[in-house]
Amino acid sequence: MKRIGIVREQSFYSEALQEEMTLLIYSPRNFSPFLHYNLLIAQDGLDYFRFGRIARQVETLMEEDMKQLIIIGIPYINVDDRKEKYHPDGHKFEKYMNFLTDELVSYLDNQFPALKGKSEYTLIGDSLGATVSLMAGLLQPAVFTKLILQSPYVNEAVLQAVENFTSSSSPVIYHQIGDKETEVKMMDGCVKDFLTPNRELNKLLTQKGFSSFYEEFKGEHLWKYWQASLTPIFRTMFN
DSSP states (O other), rough: OOOEEEEEEEEEEEEEOOOTEEEEEEETOOOOTTSSSSSEESSSSSHHHHSOOHHHHHHHHHHHTTTEEEEEEOOOHHHHHHHHHSSOOOTHHHHHHHHIIIIIIHHHHHSSGGGTTTSEEEEEETTTTHHHHHHHHHHHHHEEEEEEEEEEEEEEEEHHHHHHHOOOOOEEEEHHHHHHHSEOTTTOOOOOOOHHHHHHHHHHHHHHHHOOEEESSSSSSHHHHHHHHHHHHHHHOOO
């Protein structure tokens, strides 16, 4: 019988952000505190459950003996809230980074005490969600050991953060971008070339010695391409 996971909504107050944060927590139906799990933290959390169908894909893969996963989705309030928290120039970016790297990890350690110090944390995000995931992984590479970056927004601040990275430990990265992402319409109406700076990011990650898998898929800056990519990405990252 196919395993059916459970998604529950949970919230806690973030001192860093001074607001109540909602989490969507997926766990396998047969969850046991005595089993080993990896934790996957998704920016754009509701989008990954709704448009990415992430839970269904993970369940199918776990039936094929993929590593057991708990998914933590972090929804955003609206597009302005998303930009303020995820964009490197956003007013809440540093506060959100503190929430992600400190508060959230501590909170999850308390929620799953048997997993403390035993589980790997992976960050996943699309577009700006991938950007903030990369920046958090560079800040805490010993905590966020894997990063899944789907069409990240890359600017000079992102490239400089990679250039300045000097830690002896580094996250394993799955980095993808669409070959038609040359004219991406942003929420503010501006049109950006995502492909060229992502190619530059890939070269820089290689030069810096990161263990990374880079892929250019045939497609645009759209969920239908990111959704279709998730199963092969998870097979690569969680075998």
